[in-house]
Amino acid sequence: MAQFQDFTGIRAAIDAFPNIDRASVEAAQARNAMLTKPPAALGRLEELAIWYAGWRGAERPRITAPQVVVFAGNHGVTAQGISAFPAEVTVQMVANFQAGGAAINQLAKTFGAKMDVVALDLDRPTADFTQGPAMSMAQCVAAFQVGWDAVDAQTDLLVTGEMGIGNTTSAAAIAAALFGGDGASWAGRGTGLDDRGVALKAAVIDRGLAQNPDLDPLQVLAALGGREVAAMAGAIAGARARRIPVILDGFICTAAAACLSAVNPHALDHVVAGHVSAEQAHARLLRHLDKEPLLALNMRLGEGSGAALAIGILQGAVACHSGMATFAEAGVADGAAG
16 A cells, blocks of 8 residues: 655656556457447447456456545635635535435445545645645645545445535636636636626635646645545545546546646546536536546536446446347347347
C-alpha cells in the first residue's frame, strides 16, 4: 500500500499506473464477435464490456463487488457567502448517509454496491482560498491518502461521491485554473443560487485565482480544492493502481479527476463518465477530458448519485458480454441472429 509524503510521491505513483491488459481486450473483442447478435447491435454496451474486461484482465469478467465511497469536507470559502446553505448541512448530511436516508444510499442498495462514508475533519474547514491556499501540501497529501486507502481491494467497480457545502465553487476554481477562463465561465448555480449569487460566486473564484497563480495540477488541488475533493482524486488514483474501473459522478468529482489527468493525460484511461449533470460547466469539463457521459438526466444532487445509477449500465454491459452464448454454443448459424 503506497504511503505518500509529498506531491513528488503522488506524481511518481501516477506515472507508474498500470495500463490496460491488451491481451484481455483482444480476447474480449474476439468473444464479442462470436456472440448471438448482429455486429455492434448492443452499441456502446459492447465497448464498455471490452473496456471493463481489459482493466479486470478477464475475457469474461463479472461485476460482483461495486463500491460507492462518499467523502465529506467543509470549505472555508463559504465565509464569502457563495452557498445557499450553511456549512452545518455537511455534518447533517453525513449523518443522513450513515443512517441510510439519502438518495445515494438507495441507489447503492439498488445496484448491490457496498457504501462507505468518509468524513474529513468537518470541524476544521479548509482555509478561504481568496486569502491564500485552501490547504497546505501536507493537508492535501493527507486527504489524498485517505481517498487512496478507502478503496476496498476486493472492489471491482468504484464510484466516488462527495458532500461539502461550497464545493461547486472549489470545483469551478479548479477547472478555471487547469483549463483557463474566469469565474463567470465556470460558476454555476450549485445548490440553487440566484443570478446575484452566481455573480458573487464568479467574483470569489476570480479572487481565488488571483491569489493562487501559476500552479501545477497538484498545487491547484491543494490551493483551490477541499479535503473531499483531494480524497476523491486519491480514490480514483488508488483504483487505477489496483486495476479497478471507475465511474465518474458530477462536476465536483470530474474536477478532482481532472487534476490527475493534468499530471498525466492517460491517468483516467480506467474511468468512464457516469452522467452529465445540470451544473452548467460540467459538460465542458467532460469535453476537456474527452469523456462521453453514459446518462443525461438533468441531475445535480452530487453524492455520487449519477455515477451510482450508471453502475446498472456497466452491469448490463458486462452481463451481456460474459453471459450470452456464442453462435457455436447456441447452435445458431453465424450471422443469423437479428
